Amino acid sequence: MSTEDETTARTRAAVEAYVRAWATNDKEALLAAFAEDGVWIDPVGTPPYRGRAAIGGFWDQAHAGDQRFTPEVRRIVACGNEAILLFRMVVRNAGGGGMTIDVCDQMVVGPDGKIQVAKAFWDATCLGQL
Amino acid sequence: MSTEDETTARTRAAVEAYVRAWATNDKEALLAAFAEDGVWIDPVGTPPYRGRAAIGGFWDQAHAGDQRFTPEVRRIVACGNEAILLFRMVVRNAGGGGMTIDVCDQMVVGPDGKIQVAKAFWDATCLGQL
Numbered sequence: 001m002s003t004e005d006e007t008t009a010r011t012r013a014a015v016e017a018y019v020r021a022w023a024t025n026d027k028e029a030l031l032a033a034f035a036e037d038g039v040w041i042d043p044v045g046t047p048p049y050r051g052r053a054a055i056g057g058f059w060d061q062a063h064a065g066d067q068r069f070t071p072e073v074r075r076i077v078a079c080g081n082e083a084i085l086l087f088r089m090v091v092r093n094a095g096g097g098g099m100t101i102d103v104c105d106q107m108v109v110g111p112d113g114k115i116q117v118a119k120a121f122w123d124a125t126c127l128g129q130l
Numbered sequence: 131m132s133t134e135d136e137t138t139a140r141t142r143a144a145v146e147a148y149v150r151a152w153a154t155n156d157k158e159a160l161l162a163a164f165a166e167d168g169v170w171i172d173p174v175g176t177p178p179y180r181g182r183a184a185i186g187g188f189w190d191q192a193h194a195g196d197q198r199f200t201p202e203v204r205r206i207v208a209c210g211n212e213a214i215l216l217f218r219m220v221v222r223n224a225g226g227g228g229m230t231i232d233v234c235d236q237m238v239v240g241p242d243g244k245i246q247v248a249k250a251f252w253d254a255t256c257l258g259q260l
Contacts, residue, residue, distance in 0.1 A: 008175070045138070045210030077234060077251045080175030084234045084251040086216070104207060104214045106236050106251075121207045121214040121236075 005080075011109040012078040015085050018107075018115060022071045022089070027059050035114035042120035066094040083107045090130065098130040135210075141239040142208040145215050148237075148245060152201045152219070157189050165244035172250035196224040213237045220260070228260040 014033060021030035031052045034040070040049040040058060049058045062069070074086040085105040092098040101122055108117040144163060151160035161182045164170070170179040170188060179188045192199070204216040215235040222228040231252055238247040 043209050044212050075232075075234075075256075077253055077256060079173050079251050079253060082174050082249070082251070084236070086234070102205075104205075104216070104234065106214070119212070121209050121212070123207055123209060126205075126207060 007080050008078045010111075010113045011081055011083045011107070012076060014109045014113055014115050015076050015078065015083045015105075015107060018105075018118070019071050019073055019085070019087065022069050025063075025069070027056065027063075030059055031056055033115055034118070035110055035112065035116050038115050039117045040120075041118070043122050044119050067098070068092045081109050081111075083109065092130065100128040100130060102126040102128070137210050138208045140241075140243045141211055141213045141237070142206060144239040144243055144245050145206050145208065145213045145235075145237060148235075148248070149201050149203055149215070149217065152199050155193075155199070157186065157193075160189055161186055163245055164248070165240055165242065165246050168245050169247045170250075171248070173252050174249050197228070198222045211239050211241075213239065222260065230258040230260060232256040232258070 017029065017033040021033055034052055034055055037051055038055065040055045042058065049055050068091070070090040070092070072088040072090060074088065075084070077084045085107065087103055089101045089103055090098065091101065103126065104121040106119045106121065107115050110116045147159065147163040151163055164182055164185055167181055168185065170185045172188065179185050198221070200220040200222070202218040202220060204218065205214070207214045213236070215237065217233055219231045219233055220228065221231065233256065234251040236249045236251065237245050240246045
């Protein structure tokens, strides 16, 4: 039960790299977690960000203010080349206030260990105030 | 924030029909929640069940013993034609014991309100004893 096959372990590592990039506020690490042609949809139902340049644009937009992002992982379930990441994103303003978003990411990871697709599921019911 | 567009509402209804079918132990309702050519993968990484006949076979296999299945919904997030369903499946044996499985389903719902794809994410870390 404690052993994972190689694919599943690679998938889990990619998810962990994604979380670590948010936790350390490291844009380059975030982009490196994605494939060059990776796709990010956040939230699902809105237009996708295709490729690292577009994903970097999304990151920049999220960091345009003075917010700090702290991901609190609830669960990672890796199944072969796909995974679910449940986490609470804590978004703190410089003033001390902020919000939380309970996100469920679904990810597909390529044989190179890079995220091919990351889809973030959340809606108004997933938001909270700090 | 409390209004959903038509697609999202339809997606949510399909997920709720799926949950209700489990809660009421209703195989026909479960099959009716899926498109005729719907696909069920449980868990992700294993071969898919394609079409209602195959999905019915999966249901029969799950119910071959004397288990009772009780889904406890934790969260449903519908985003356009896709959804995440977080729930704990409580599986009780006639003897009183049993197990729990914390499942994250990702679903894609067609314009007809039927589930096109349901993918269940869970692994050994999601299992518990009753």
